Amino acid sequence: MTQLRIVGGTVYDPLNDIDGEVRDICIDAGRVVEDVPPTAARVDARGMIVMPGGVDIHSHVASGAVNVARRLVPEAHALDPAPAPALIDTAVIPRSGVGGIVPSTFTTGYRYAGLGYTTVFDAAVAPLMARVAHGQLDDTPIVDGGFFALLGNDRLLLDLIDGGERERAREYVAWLLGATGAYAIKVVNPGGVELWKRGSRERTELDTTLGSSGRVTPRAILETLVDAAGALDLPHATHIHCNNLGLPGNAATTLATMRTLDGRRAHFTHLQFHSYASTPDGRWRSGAREIIEYVNDHPSISADVGQVMFGAAATLTADAPVEYLLHKSSGRKWANVDIELETGCGVVPHEYRERAAVAALQWAVGLELFLLSADPWRIVLSTDHPNGGSFMSYPRLIRLLMDRTYRDAQLRRVESRLLAGSALTDGLEREYTLREIAIVTRAGPARLLGLRDKGHLGVGADGDVTVYAPGDDVARTFASPRYVVKGGTVVVEEGELRRAPPGRRLHVRPPYDRAITHEIRTHFDQYATVRFENFPVGELRDAPSALATRTPSAGGR
Numbered sequence: 441m442t443q444l445r446i447v448g449g450t451v452y453d454p455l456n457d458i459d460g461e462v463r464d465i466c467i468d469a470g471r472v473v474e475d476v477p478p479t480a481a482r483v484d485a486r487g488m489i490v491m492p493g494g495v496d497i498h499s500h501v502a503s504g505a506v507n508v509a510r511r512l513v514p515e516a517h518a519l520d521p522a523p524a525p526a527l528i529d530t531a532v533i534p535r536s537g538v539g540g541i542v543p544s545t546f547t548t549g550y551r552y553a554g555l556g557y558t559t560v561f562d563a564a565v566a567p568l569m570a571r572v573a574h575g576q577l578d579d580t581p582i583v584d585g586g587f588f589a590l591l592g593n594d595r596l597l598l599d600l601i602d603g604g605e606r607e608r609a610r611e612y613v614a615w616l617l618g619a620t621g622a623y624a625i626k627v628v629n630p631g632g633v634e635l636w637k638r639g640s641r642e643r644t645e646l647d648t649t650l651g652s653s654g655r656v657t658p659r660a661i662l663e664t665l666v667d668a669a670g671a672l673d674l675p676h677a678t679h680i681h682c683n684n685l686g687l688p689g690n691a692a693t694t695l696a697t698m699r700t701l702d703g704r705r706a707h708f709t710h711l712q713f714h715s716y717a718s719t720p721d722g723r724w725r726s727g728a729r730e731i732i733e734y735v736n737d738h739p740s741i742s743a744d745v746g747q748v749m750f751g752a753a754a755t756l757t758a759d760a761p762v763e764y765l766l767h768k769s770s771g772r773k774w775a776n777v778d779i780e781l782e783t784g785c786g787v788v789p790h791e792y793r794e795r796a797a798v799a800a801l802q803w804a805v806g807l808e809l810f811l812l813s814a815d816p817w818r819i820v821l822s823t824d825h826p827n828g829g830s831f832m833s834y835p836r837l838i839r840l841l842m843d844r845t846y847r848d849a850q851l852r853r854v855e856s857r858l859l860a861g862s863a864l865t866d867g868l869e870r871e872y873t874l875r876e877i878a879i880v881t882r883a884g885p886a887r888l889l890g891l892r893d894k895g896h897l898g899v900g901a902d903g904d905v906t907v908y909a910p911g912d913d914v915a916r917t918f919a920s921p922r923y924v925v926k927g928g929t930v931v932v933e934e935g936e937l938r939r940a941p942p943g944r945r946l947h948v949r950p951p952y953d954r955a956i957t958h959e960i961r962t963h964f965d966q967y968a969t970v971r972f973e974n975f976p977v978g979e980l981r982d983a984p985s986a987l988a989t990r991t992p993s994a995g996g997r
């Protein structure tokens with residue numbers, strides 16, 4: 441299907457200042473165009489809501505940790521078999537799989553597309569596991585995807601900082617992104633995972649030192665990596681998971697991190713998990729207001745929320761110390777996988793219950809962040825799937841944001857013991873509009889990711905479009921789009937998945953100073969269990985994203 445006209449829908453395209461206008465969207469050869477001839481195929485969208493395809497800025501769908509999580513929760517799979525879809529596209533073999541909180545690869549692609557999402561990023565891939573991640577993305581159909589490379593506890597990076605070599609650290613980062621086919625830099629608990637692997641069980645503060653010189657601290661790691669993303673002109677800012685995730689009082693760490701990076705472009709992920717204050721006796725309370733007010737006042741900062749949704753979850757993260765504590769406190773089964781020289785990995789299944797005080801607080805903190813946000817372009821939607829809940833819960837989350845009556849009814853059911861001081865209990869009236877939902881689920885993430893052809897429906901944009909049938913129940917509307925178009929192909933028709941073309945890989949390949957490879961090779965020869973030559977993933981099927989022009993300090997490719 442090369443030419444398509446989506447007829448007469450009510451279009452929400454915030455990047456192009458279109459807010460509920462009835463108009464046609466035309467697609468030719470996979471891209472939005474001004475017009476197509478009358479012979480073009482048609483989708484009747486009259487009376488329906490039309491938005492660009494959804495863009496998930498932070499999810500876990502394709503890492504080594506995701507595979508560990510799949511192995512750890514077979515019981516969730518047994519409860520949710522996923523039969524192969526009835527595709528009409530005979531060029532593609534439909535695949536069965538399993539769902540649950542961590543679905544298998546093909547099912548992940550089908551379900552994201554079935555929600556109207558057409559782009560998904562895995563937010564945490566250990567560089568050593570890059571091949572595994574690309575393999576999984578190859579088997580996650582329909583959605584365009586990529587991943588962020590974990591760098592905040594990387595041994596060579598820490599050694600370069602220790603030696604006062606931040607510029608060479610940046611060249612190493614440039615090499616590593618290209619070698620692994622990653623899209624962005626990810627920092628998880630900078631320095632804290634490495635310290636935990638060495639046996640420390642203490643909280644990590646910004647000036648906790650690692651290494652011999654005293655130069656390596658979480659603060660130095662953050663500055664180095666945030667500056668690297670800027671100097672390399674990467675499309676997305678460095679994606680930061682702060683120190684002390686999930687601990688009472690961690691809002692102070694989060695604010696200190698934001699202050700140390702002041703004026704520099706930085707993305708703070710799953711901010712909800714980093715927005716807890718504490719009472720004088722060490723109990724949890726909401727720190728959301730202080731955090732969101734700081735973000736509102738500082739336009740160089742962006743964030744995704746990491747909303748907690750009640751029900752099953754699987755916590756999986758490179759932040760192994762967090763998983764160790766969660767395993768200890770919950771008694772649930774635990775997997776830990778140290779990744780040599782690079783990072784950690786831990787997985788613990790979890791359940792957020794309405795009557796559990798901490799879960800109720802986490803739920804409230806996330807909603808406070810959303811409802812007190814002054815700029816939806818900078819505070820976007822995520823549940824940190826599957827950590828705060830499945831991506832399949834996005835429609836319910838959208839209803840919580842759009843429907844105050846529904847939200848207040850849920851608030852009355854939750855355990856309120858830790859909610860004193862939460863803005864939510866004061867009665868936040870705000871209800872998100874369809875325009876704001878379009879921003880936090882597609883236009884905003886696309887802009888933050890530097891995806892110029894996504895998140896909007898202007899001429900030249902990717903032909904990724906979702907058509908929803910409005911109804912009384914917003915959650916139902918967003919759970920089952922009537923049509924989903926991916927790259928000009930109608931993949932969902934009348935609410936049924938009908939086609940499953942492969943997605944494209946989104947990655948970057950920044951130029952770098954070739955002199956750094958000597959040092960990297962020596963590092964591999966001395967410490968790694970893989971050879972330097974075997975580490976890069978090689979050519980990928982899709983070309984790297986264009987970067988703003990950058991001249992490396994010397995040499996370059």
Ligand SMILES: [Zn+2]
Pocket residue numbers: 498499500563564710824827
């Ligand atoms: Zn995450």
